[in-house]
Amino acid sequence: MAVTGWFVALLLAGIVPVVVVGVDEGRAFTVLAGWIVLSIVLLAVDVVLAGSPRSLRITRSLADRVRLGETTTSELLLVNTGRRTVRGIVRDGWQPTAGAPSERSRVVIPPGERRRIEQTLRPFRRGERRSEHVTVRSVGPLHLGARQATIASRGVLRVLPPFNARKHLPSRLARLRELDGATSVMVRGQGTEFDSLREYVRGDDVRSIDWRATARRSELVVRTWRPERDRRVVVVVDTARTSAARIADEVRLDTAFEATLLLSALATRADDRVDFLAVDRRVRGRVTGATGADLLAKLVDAMADIDPDLIEMDWDAVPGHVRQITSHHAFVVLLTSIETPGSSTGLLSVLPQLTRDHTVAVVSVTDPAVLEARADRGDREAVYRAAAAERAVLDAARVAAAVRRSGADVVTGSPSDLPPALADHYLALKAAGRL
Amino acid sequence: MTATLTSDRTDATGADGDVITPRVRTRLRRALFWIVMAAFGLLVVAVVYSLAGAGSPAAPPLDPTSANPDGGKAVAEVLAAEGVDVVTAYSATEAIGALDAVADGGATLFVVDNVYLDPARLEDLRASAARVVVVAPSFQTLQELSPDVRLAGSATGDGVDAECGDAVMARAERATVENTYRIDGDASGCFPVGDDRFGVVSVPGEIPVTIVGSPAVFANGSVTEHGNAALALGLLGQATDLVWYVPGLADVEADAPPTIGELTPGWVVPSLLLVLVATIAAGIWRGRRFGPLVVEPLPVTVRAGETMEGRARLYQRTSARTRALDALRIGSVERIASLLALSRHADVDAVAAAAASLTGRTGAEVRAVLVEAVPRSDADLVALSDALTTLETQIRTLTDPTGRPAR
Known part of the structure; x- marks a missing residue:
């Protein structure tokens, strides 16, 4: 049951009769009581008549x-x-x-x-x-x-998840095509595969001329290459405590998801297989064995309801999770945070296990506010803040150096730069044949 | 981790299509226990209240209808049972009316002195009565009734023997004495305390006045002590008619200007009541919740820069200037080393020497900025920080292949 404003107005309208007969206090009280009773009766009738x-x-x-x-x-x-x-x-x-x-x-x-x-x-x-x-x-x-x-x-x-990093995809796809032997720009390296022979056209790298084939035929023949295919990309997203940090108005986890989506969209176009894992102390999300458009659909679906958990990341379990996905060489992307040597001991202790079998990249968001604070030396407070920022940067640099010593690559960037930076790193590895 | 809001009745999330809101009778049945408990509680309170006899907590002392310990109901009831016609008056006008109504003017007037008593009306009152008993009169009342009797301070409140010839007093033998009086004229005192101080004073005359210093003699709570009852009944039961006058508000207002209550038109109070009812209805109108609250668990988010800010404030509070400057210097040295294309493992001296040779400063000057100068105050720290920035900018400009000055 509920009353409306009209009921209140009806009650207030009772002031008129009360004032009209109000010379005598006794009669005014009678009118008042009568009006209230009448209002309540009308209310009851109205409620009874309302549709259920x-x-x-x-x-x-x-x-x-x-x-x-x-x-x-x-x-x-x-x-x-x-x-x-x-x-x-x-x-x-x-x-x-x-x-x-x-x-x-x-x-x-x-x-x-x-x-x-x-x-x-x-x-x-x-x-x-x-x-x-x-x-x-x-x-x-x-x-x-x-x-x-x-x-x-x-x-x-x-x-x-919104996949705002989608806007970087066309340029990266163009770069991917440039890696392909179909274009005149050709990249040679140990990771590229021999594709076919074709006639020399002006602009081709003279170093790619296949002299043996040229000798067999009467024209210049060049070898074309294409980047390696069917490599494994394993993306591991850290959903634990540190992923809850909000950097430049975006939660670290969301940046990690954006970077994952861009990398996956790129890798699946390059005919690589992408597997996704979101872990803290348990597996929060897993996408394996999907390709093409299906992959992105499954990824966003798996990411949709993953939120950061305020618990410590269990790095010891990560090599096991990766081994479950593939026993072969893979490009393992660890989307986490590298901040201080103390908080990165878990990561550093398991990195050698991963780098022994795989190409590993540790991807972390940097806080643009820290870099700004480092440059601001305006007054006493700003200098102390700059010192703290410098200390934070030095700490992160020490961790990054330790990660590199373990044989992994480090990719860092601000929330808006990180997805394309990871995509570029992937392209560079692909061009170098290190996948 | 998750913010959980409690809600009313959201526990009943039934299958699709089920009506979650309970029907009125369901709600009544659920609330039955509490309704019964509330009714029982009210009953208990009512019983206790009536048993405790706190019938009229607001009644003035010695009110003949009050059953409070300081009331006078006990004496009034006994008097009535003994055939005395007790009339209660709450204003001087009422009292005079009641006294005049007694056929032969032979009524006893019992005056309870309190702040409402108007001494100016005492003469009229006295004239209408056959005899007057007044309890604990104030100075003004005494002046009006019998100027020969004076206040003599209070006594211990214990029982005192009568020690006088008056028949009524003698019968009582012993009574509670609180206020005492001295006598100048032909009045006689009883229940003496010390020298010349009396608990009860009788002033003879055409209309005799008896002054009783202790209200305890008549009060419900203490009337049974000593000979209080005998004294009270003896004093008040001298005639078959008794006017028990407890001065009240009416005495004060008798000749006051009309109050606001009398001046306001009759419709004001009912209208205010109506507005009050309408306000309650408006509260129900606006306060009725449109369905249960919706619960949403929200993820935790942490601002990333907080550790940095915290460390900065720690540096500042503990004046850790050297430590703060160290961080700035290490950062600058590393950047300068990379600008100068020195090895990552080059030590500070090498970096300082290279920087000095590039900038044309003396080695000592650069070393002071990069390593040696110790900040003694916050001003030193800021100055050294600025020197570091200047040095870095200078090297950046000098090493920039485009030759443009760095920003």
Whole structure:
């Protein structure tokens, strides 16, 4: 049950008769009591006459997934199975970050009829957004009172990571094609595979002329190469404590996901196989054996509801996880953070195991604010801050040096630079044939 | 890790289509236990209240209808049972009316002195009565009733023997004495305390006045002590009519200007009540929640720069200038070494020497900036930090292949 503003107005309107008869206090009190009783009787009648919200049958129609930053439409179908018209307002119980509009929908549903309510959802957080119930407030014919009921009706919307780094993909794909022997720019190296022989055209590198084949034929023949294929790329994302840090308004984990998506999109075009693991003390997400468009779909789906956990990363288990995915040589990408020697001991202790069998890259986000603070020497406080920033940079550099000594590469960048930096590193390795 | 909000009744997340909101009778049935408990609690309170006899907590002392320890109900009831017609008056006007109503003007007037008593009306009151008993009169009242009797301070409040010839007093033998009086004229005192101080004073005359210093003599709580009861009944039961006058607010307001309450029109209070009811209704209108709260677990996020800020403040608070400067120097030396294309393992002296030869400064000067100068104050620290920056910028400009000055 609920009362409306009209009921309050009705009560206040009682001041008029009270003042009119108000010369005598006793009679004024009688009028007052009578008015209040009359108002309550009217309210009771109104509530009884209101259509029952319990008689509504609710069905939903909703897209199951949406990218973060995009909108989707949620539809509610309300069927009135009662005998009275239900007129009132409907609230769909979406979680706040589902981005449902704050205004409520008004409906009038005569008996036996059906109405549709459309809502535009603009989720602003990754993960699974839910609505567990729909609340209907049915107002009576006098608009004084209302009946209210909450009806269970589950709606689930999966909000996928946005993949903003997509904009870097075309340029990296072009670079990938340049690696391919099909173009005139040719890269030779031990990691490239012999593809075919073709006629020399002006602009080809003279070093690629195959003199033996030229001798057999009457024209200059060059060898073409193509980059190696069918390599394994294993991306391991650290979802533990340090991934919760927010750098330049983006959580470290989200940057890691962006970098993973860009690398995966690139690698699957280059005919490499990409496997994905999100781990802290347990495996939070795993995508293996998918290729092409299916890979990206599965990746975003797996990433959707992974949030940082406030626990310590279990690096000892990582070599085991990687071994489960592939026993052959692979390009292992560890998306984590390198900050201080103390917090990186776990990583440093297992790196040799990984670098023995694989090409390893340790990828970490750097904080642009630290670099800015390092350069700012304005006053006393700024100098102390610059010293602290310098210390942080030196610590990270020490860890990076230790990582390099273990045989792994280090890729760092600000949140916006890191995905393309990782993609470039991958391309460089591919060109060098180190995959 | 997750922020969990409690909600009303969200535990009932039923299958799709189920109505979660309970019906009114379901809710009543669930609340039955508490309704019963509340009713039982009210009953207990009512029983205890009535048994405790705290019927009229706001009644003034010696009110004949008050059952409080300081009330006068016991004496009034006994008097009524003995055939005395007790009339209670709460204002002088009422009291005079009641006294005049007694046929032969032979009524006893019992005056309880309190702050509301208007001494100016005492003469009128006295004139209407056959005899007057006054309890614990104030100075002004005494002046008005019998100027011969003076206040003589208070006594211990213990029982005192009568020691006088008055029949009523003698019968009582012993009574509680609180306030005492001295006598100048022809009045007689009983219940003496020390020299010339009396607990009860009788002033003879056409209309005799008896002054009792102790309210305890008449009060419910102490009337049974000593001979209090005999004294109280003897004094008040001398005639078949008794007017028990407890001065109240009416005495004060008798000739006061009309109050705000009397001046306001009759509709004001009902209108205010209506506004109050409407306010409550508005509270219900706005306060009714539109369905249960929605719970959303939120992930934790931490600002990354906090460790750096914390360390900076630690340096500053402990004045760790050397340590802070060391960090800045190591960073600068490494950058200068890479600008000068020195080996990563080149030591500071080599870097300082190379920097000195490039910039044309003396070796000692560069070494002071890079290694040797010790900051003695924060100003030194800032100056050295600036010197480091200057040196670095100079080398960057000199080594820049484009020859442009560094920013």
